[in-house]
Amino acid sequence: MSEVYTADELIDGGGIFSRLSPPARLCVFGDPVVHSKSPVFHNAALRAADIPASYVRIHVPPEKAPAAFRALPKAGFLGVNVTIPHKAAALAAVDEADDYARRSGSVNTVVVQGDRLLGFNTDGPGLVRAIREEFSVDLRDLRVVLLGAGGGAGRAIAVQCAMESCERLVLVNRTREKAQALANELAPFFRTDRLVGPIERIQAIPLEDSALREQLAHADLVINATSVGMRRTDPPLIPPSLLTPNLMVYDTVYASGKSRLLEDAAAVGARCANGLSMLLHQGALSFEIWFNRPAPLEVMRTALHALP
Ligand code: ATR
Numbered sequence: 463m464s465e466v467y468t469a470d471e472l473i474d475g476g477g478i479f480s481r482l483s484p485p486a487r488l489c490v491f492g493d494p495v496v497h498s499k500s501p502v503f504h505n506a507a508l509r510a511a512d513i514p515a516s517y518v519r520i521h522v523p524p525e526k527a528p529a530a531f532r533a534l535p536k537a538g539f540l541g542v543n544v545t546i547p548h549k550a551a552a553l554a555a556v557d558e559a560d561d562y563a564r565r566s567g568s569v570n571t572v573v574v575q576g577d578r579l580l581g582f583n584t585d586g587p588g589l590v591r592a593i594r595e596e597f598s599v600d601l602r603d604l605r606v607v608l609l610g611a612g613g614g615a616g617r618a619i620a621v622q623c624a625m626e627s628c629e630r631l632v633l634v635n636r637t638r639e640k641a642q643a644l645a646n647e648l649a650p651f652f653r654t655d656r657l658v659g660p661i662e663r664i665q666a667i668p669l670e671d672s673a674l675r676e677q678l679a680h681a682d683l684v685i686n687a688t689s690v691g692m693r694r695t696d697p698p699l700i701p702p703s704l705l706t707p708n709l710m711v712y713d714t715v716y717a718s719g720k721s722r723l724l725e726d727a728a729a730v731g732a733r734c735a736n737g738l739s740m741l742l743h744q745g746a747l748s749f750e751i752w753f754n755r756p757a758p759l760e761v762m763r764t765a766l767h768a769l770p
Pocket residue numbers: 609610611612613614615616635636637638640669687688689690
């Protein structure tokens with residue numbers, strides 16, 4: 463299903479979606495949206511669960527986002543996923559949002575309830591499930607170094623780590639000030655009676671070799687939340703010499719094959735995984751929110767992995 467619908471088709475009443483067979487009751491908003499893999503695994507899930515609905519892509523330019531969200535109830539949609547660049551706009555558009563969505567400043571899953579829109583964010587909880595599946599460990603037990611804490615994705619992951627009260631969190635960003643502001647905001651989550659020794663449980667550092675080397679010596683998991691590595695020609699985000707075999711490395715980028723960071727990590731014998739598992743689990747959690755039942759995870763996984 464490669465067809466992309468327009469925001470105007472939704473804003474103008476959305477009749478086109480009800481005429482599809484089965485009718486489109488779920489969708490993803492994005493700009494661009496043509497590459498979204500979500501319809502493939504959500505449609506597989508809907509079929510497997512015998513739900514007579516389909517999931518479509520809708521191209522929504524930023525200026526049309528508010529009207530597109532408002533048009534969802536009348537067009538008969540049950541819910542929508544939200545991708546780049548609309549996650550913050552989605553938070554502004556919903557009538558109510560859960561605690562994690564509010565704190566992370568972004569919504570990726572909307573439920574249409576009558577005329578009201580309810581906002582959730584399944585990215586952080588999806589990451590928790592992905593880490594458990596990939597590495598057989600719980601995020602909360604780990605000392606995490608988060609690369610790209612200044613972006614929207616980085617913020618959502620940092621907030622999840624904080625709400626889980628993970629063992630340690632080091633926020634790394636090219637522009638250190640952004641990471642420091644986030645560290646200050648999240649510091650209350652890390653003030654506990656737990657005996658942790660002389661090292662701060664939350665810290666912000668710049669993306670610089672010496673600071674990174676020092677922090678990686680006390681880390682279990684490195685997460686890349688920047689978009690660096692999307693293109694095969696990207697320079698390394700961090701020097702390969704900083705990576706060690708004891709680390710787990712998770713790259714939220716899921717371009718085909720391994721990103722540069724994962725290639726470097728694998729070369730030193732570190733365990734590594736890319737963002738496909740986070741994509742899968744955030745989608746499964748959206749399904750669970752929309753339908754209040756377990757998602758057919760293996761069906762979704764098979765559909766996702768069958769994509770080129
Ligand atoms: P957003 O997610 O809000 O759209 P972005 O511009 O895509 O933001 O950037 C996401 C993250 O990737 C940010 O942490 C950004 O660092 P800055 O806050 O310093 O801009 C980081 N980032 C983007 N390009 C980068 C690069 N070439 N090297 C290092 N970090 C980079």
